[in-house]
Amino acid sequence: MALSLAINDLDAGYGAVKALRGVTIHVEAGETVALLGTNGNGKSTLMKCIAGLVRPGRGSISLTIDGKPHDLTKLSPEAIVDLGVAMVPEGRRLFPKLTVLENLMLGAFRRAARRDIDRNLALGFDTFPALKERQSQLAGTMSGGQQQMLAIARALMSSPRLLLIDEPSVGLSPLLVSQTIAKIGELNRRVGLTVLMAEQNFNQAIRIADRGYIIVHGEIVVAAASVDELKGNDIVKRLYLGGVV
Numbered sequence: 001m002a003l004s005l006a007i008n009d010l011d012a013g014y015g016a017v018k019a020l021r022g023v024t025i026h027v028e029a030g031e032t033v034a035l036l037g038t039n040g041n042g043k044s045t046l047m048k049c050i051a052g053l054v055r056p057g058r059g060s061i062s063l064t065i066d067g068k069p070h071d072l073t074k075l076s077p078e079a080i081v082d083l084g085v086a087m088v089p090e091g092r093r094l095f096p097k098l099t100v101l102e103n104l105m106l107g108a109f110r111r112a113a114r115r116d117i118d119r120n121l122a123l124g125f126d127t128f129p130a131l132k133e134r135q136s137q138l139a140g141t142m143s144g145g146q147q148q149m150l151a152i153a154r155a156l157m158s159s160p161r162l163l164l165i166d167e168p169s170v171g172l173s174p175l176l177v178s179q180t181i182a183k184i185g186e187l188n189r190r191v192g193l194t195v196l197m198a199e200q201n202f203n204q205a206i207r208i209a210d211r212g213y214i215i216v217h218g219e220i221v222v223a224a225a226s227v228d229e230l231k232g233n234d235i236v237k238r239l240y241l242g243g244v245v
């Protein structure tokens with residue numbers, strides 16, 4: 001499946017607040033790309049622009065599937081899901097009073113996803129066996145780690161080709177962060193899922209990322225072609241690795 005996401009010179013914001021300025025990034029089929037930045041730098045805004053939840057003021061977002069380009073800035077969030085883009089939102093956004101299974105079924109609300117319910121459910125349960133055992137448990141009564149698993153499994157229910165994951169590590173213990181990140185890496189390898197992951201946790205994100213970008217005050221300040229290049233970057237050393245620059 002040929003897929004590529006190209007974002008060019010994107011500006012976005014909320015009224016007078018400019019959250020993204022001239023953002024240019026790309027993601028290719030099969031890659032795991034990290035979007036790294038500390039709080040308030042525009043990671044979620046960029047994810048929401050791709051998902052059609054925030055409309056950019058300028059620039060382009062193009063998803064090319066098998067040679068056919070789709071301008072995501074012109075499509076509804078539902079149409080973007082139909083193209084195979086699913087988002088795991090920051091803070092999971094589950095329905096706490098619904099069961100695990102009910103939350104999963106809500107991930108398959110689009111017609112195109114309904115015929116693949118059995119396959120996608122099997123993939124989710126296979127990847128996260130704890131969810132299978134807890135199908136009838138209320139989502140809000142599960143641990144943070146289990147809720148993050150559920151949020152990822154729910155996104156898988158729409159048969160995504162491109163998975164946008166917004167800060168999977170938030171609120172999790174170091175062990176659970178590590179396990180969650182490993183699962184995302186496993187999904188990338190096993191089902192060829194293309195992943196764009198926003199993270200503050202540099203060291204965890206680079207365990208599975210092929211390459212990454214650093215976003216500061218809404219601007220991409222580093223675009224590294226590999227994790228080694230990222231680690232060797234002076235801005236990265238200053239921001240994340242405790243180095244003195």
Ligand SMILES: Nc1ncnc2c1ncn2[C@@H]1O[C@H](COP(=O)(O)OP(=O)(O)O)[C@@H](O)[C@H]1O
Pocket residue numbers: 014017018019037038039040041042043044045046
């Ligand atoms: N709904 C909103 N209304 C107004 N400002 C917002 C809204 N969401 C985010 N912002 C602002 O946009 C900037 C980027 O936020 P965000 O994209 O959430 O960053 P991150 O995900 O990296 O923490 C911040 O200055 C934030 O305060």
Ligand SMILES: [Mg+2]
Pocket residue numbers: 043044045090166167
């Ligand atoms: Mg965020």
